[in-house]
Amino acid sequence: MYPTKFVEKYDLYRSEEHRAAERALETIHREGIEIIRLVWPDQHGQLRGKALTAPAFANALDAGNDITMAPFFFDTADAIVLNPFTPDGGFTIEGLGGSPNVKMIPDPGTFTLLPWAPKTALVFCDLYMTNGQPFPLAPRTILKNTLAELAGHNYQLVTGLEMEWYLTRIVDTGLGTASLGAPGSPADPPTVAPVARGYNYLLTEHLDEVDDILRPIRTALTAMGLPLRSFDDEWAPSQMETTFDILDGLAAADAAALFRTATKQIAKRHGHIASFMCTPAIEGFYASGWHLHTSIADLDTGHNLMVPTDDAPLSQLGRHYVGGTLDHAIAASVFTTPTINGYRRRRPYSLAPDRLTWGQDNRAAMMRVISAPNDLASHVENRVGDSAANPYLYIAAQAAAGLDGILHQTDPGPISEDPYSADVPALPQSLAAAIDALEQDSFYRSAFGDGFVDYLVTMKRSEVTRFEAWREEHPDESTYVNGVSDWEHREYFESF
Known part of the structure; x- marks a missing residue:
């Protein structure tokens, strides 16, 4: 069974992205790149993602790469703030119950060789729902939408x-x-x-x-x-x-x-x-x-x-x-x-x-x-x-x-x-x-x-709640360094 050409189906690449994708594949072949880290910034600004082999990356340029949205349930200490197994996953956004997969779509213009990691490259990705809509909680999408305004x-x-x-x-x-x-x-x-x-x-x-x-x-x-x-x-x-x-x-x-x-x-x-x-x-x-x-x-x-x-x-x-x-x-x-x-x-x-x-x-x-x-x-x-x-x-x-x-x-x-x-x-x-x-x-x-603001408020409140609980148990600020x-x-x- 051949994978769905998700990028083509939803018209996610312009001509410049197609050219950048070709250059990335040429670089992989020329430099003997073995691993490409597909990354996306999470709600805290940290980079998450997967390390794909060169053939898998080539496939992702057509079909994207499925990845769980589970990290979006985590606060800064990976506390699970929302219950992924309720009907709506704790979100106000439809389709996020059960911790479904989202699609990582490489932004080929960001393809970069990593000098400190032999035969390894990195590319930033945008996240999409399986229906082709941008994932509404992705910070990179929030910025792209704002710059489009x-x-x-x-x-x-x-x-x-x-x-x-x-x-x-x-x-x-x-x-x-x-x-x-x-x-x-x-x-x-x-x-x-x-x-x-x-x-x-x-x-x-x-x-x-x-x-x-x-x-x-x-x-x-x-x-x-x-x-x-x-x-x-x-x-x-x-x-x-x-x-x-x-x-x-x-x-x-x-x-x-x-x-x-x-x-x-x-x-x-x-x-x-x-x-x-x-x-x-x-x-x-x-x-x-x-x-x-x-x-x-x-x-x-x-x-x-x-x-x-x-x-x-x-x-x-x-x-x-x-x-x-x-x-x-x-x-x-x-x-x-x-x-x-x-x-x-x-x-x-x-x-x-x-x-x-x-x-x-x-x-x-x-x-x-x-x-x-x-x-x-x-x-x-x-x-x-x-x-x-x-x-x-x-x-x-x-x-x-x-x-x-x-x-x-x-x-x-x-x-x-x-x-x-x-x-x-x-x-x-x-x-x-x-x-x-x-x-x-x-x-x-x-x-x-509203969905993103409510989500971020919930995430950050979890962080504050954990800190306040710790402070109640450790009230002596003289121990602070x-x-x-x-x-x-x-x-x-x-x-x-």
Whole structure:
């Protein structure tokens, strides 16, 4: 029996995807590739999928590849939040009862050789229901739909990534002595040590200490074609910052996901742990953030539409874009800062925003404007993000809010000279408060769908409930390391 040509039946590839598929098959043959990792980002931004042989991948380009939707029942600790064996699986979306299969459809334009894994490649996939409809809970689909809305108004999102993270050395794996975990109870992470000491921001000697560790990561990122711009020593010991040149919105999300998985896998192969957890429970560590740089370009010409022509900080369109982002930032907090740990970063005078402000080249503001009259690189930097944020949802939330501001000509209010004392609404100070804000928000329900918002609220509430239960059993905060609970470190350090 021959497999159904699912891609052809539902017309899922355009001519450029067909050409990319042919190039991928040629590369597999030329390079002797044996395994292709078909991956998709889950609700938490982690990459899941299957490793297919070359013949199986060739078949998937026609028929897709069936995979269980079971991971969508899991919170950040793989607790099974919804009952898959009820008639509707616990969802408000028809057809998801019984944990059915969905189709992974490779996006052949993302086919990438993995330099650290011999004879192995990776390709991002989109998820589809068996009736040919996009799987409504897939974050990559949420982002693609949002960018299509922008394109419908002849706009394109231009995106730059600036991500902070930690590099540590494994001292003891704990295998055989520590807990291996269970659903809803993460395994004990390895015991680690810093790879550097002292707060030495941008000190070249400090960066050189870890150059041998960073080099294989840098080499791999460049070999994969990611537009790596810089690798820097950040503020805290063992804290790194990596930036990339501009990409369009979907390519930026894929790049962020690929960067994180590559960094973590290469570090692990060399006896290290790379963590994108905001603040690990390690003495002396400081909060990491993810600063998202964006501008709006004309879809036809590529011209930056946010460039000011006078002494104003941005064009009128740019001001409205900022206005929309500020207007929806409270409800967007679950997308920008999805972990309990990430809210420890929101403190006054900490280089992280705690309220709805914008400022001209001001790192205390949530929306930092980087511009000059007629400067074609004029753009804004959203400084609110947690380094563990789901790239697809973070970028989608920014794009949706910015477009809404443009369409409704939202006024961002006056520039803040002292953002930490500005008399404006505060950002949520906990994940629980952020979840409540999202649940009650009509804008993101309209933009992303009630089904997705209700689903994500349920997932994140499970996380909060488990943390609150742990805290009741462990009320003594004097046991926290670096102000961070053991629960948070087990929950996020190794998985993110």
